[in-house]
Amino acid sequence: MLVLNSGSSSVKYQLLDMADGRRLAGGLAERIGESGGGGRIVHTSGDGGRRERTLPFPDHAAALGAVGEELRADGLGLDSPGLAAVGHRVVHGGTRFTEPTLVTDEVLEEVRALTPLAPLHNPANVTGIETARALRPDLPQVAVFDTAFHATLPEAAARYAVDRAVADRFSVRRYGFHGTSHQYVSRAAAGLLGREPSEVNVIVLHLGNGASASAVAGGVCVETSMGMTPLEGLVMGTRSGDLDPAVVFHLSRVGGLTMDEVDDLLNRRSGLVGLCGDNDMREIVRRREEGDREAAVAFDVYVHRLRKYIGAYTAVLGRVDALVFTAGVGENSAPVRAAATAGLEGLGITVDPELNAGRGGGARLVSPPGARVPVAVVPTDEEFEIARQAFALVGRSPR
Known part of the structure; x- marks a missing residue:
């Protein structure tokens, strides 16, 4: 393929x-x-x-x-x-x-x-x-x-609370993105636990320059953070993520920005780069450790949003069998994983400092043995997921 x-x-x-x-x-x-x-x-x-x-x-x-x-x-x-x-x-x-x-x-x-x-x-x-x-x-x-895995969102999760006729006319709804990654990783996480995807509820955090979260119940996506576009949701490298829509009106009416300028601001000059001038998490962590205040604030805003989504998706799922980190930041940044799970012990979520600091090459658990909610790192493989789905469609199935 x-x-x-x-x-x-x-x-x-x-x-x-x-x-x-x-x-x-x-x-x-x-x-x-x-x-x-x-x-x-x-x-x-x-x-x-x-x-x-x-x-x-x-x-x-x-x-x-x-x-x-x-x-x-x-x-x-x-x-x-x-x-x-x-x-x-x-x-x-x-x-x-x-x-x-x-x-x-x-x-x-x-x-x-x-x-x-x-x-x-x-x-x-x-x-x-x-x-x-x-x-x-x-x-x-x-x-x-990219949007297909999220097509199973229930209407309560997919529909925005705006006029129904207007929304339907202009296709305004939540679609979600990074679907091949969320599908691959949620299935691989079930395998890591020795269970079938249909048996487990998983929260997946795809953290790269673009970032998204999903709640997957029994192999079916029931909630995701990106919306009609990839701008909604988590703080990203250059995208703001969740934002009061009135900010756009304010920037237009008071700041005199055109719609194209607001679009550029929110998609290309916001997120981590807007907060501290850097969208490389490795550099932000280094600067934070050296006492750089802007980098520390950017890091804190980033992980605060992650914790909010973990808590929200725990409520959506009711029972969480695994929390999974993937993509460039999720797979490689032990400080982000530690900070994103800090204070969530009441939800059964914690990481083992030694396991979390390790840099294994494959899927692995970074939570303490016997943890109520296993925390895993699962490298994503979107290309294989695309190949798997396409190969199955043309009449053959991989072993």
């Missing part, structure tokens, strides 16, 4: 062997369409070998052509008869696409029609699909949607 994640100026890719889940190759083609011909591709082979080339990428077709050349150099070209399908990450499926979908001309048109809900992402996703279809028209192309 080839997995493609196409952005406006980049394509991330992974080639996976679905017989055993091995990653055969992967990489990133970036700077697509930039003037000066400064494209770059970084390719990693299954044995860990790394190659890097600089060459012009006038469009996505040129970038995918370079991907094909790198794979061919490893004996894994796009023309390989062993290639079963191409799985594509598509950010927004609206209410129309709630499961993996075989791409047809009609499907592409419907994904395009969802562009107002994801103007920066869906057009790039469509471009990647069109390019892959042109290169291998004989191969099934499968769209896997």
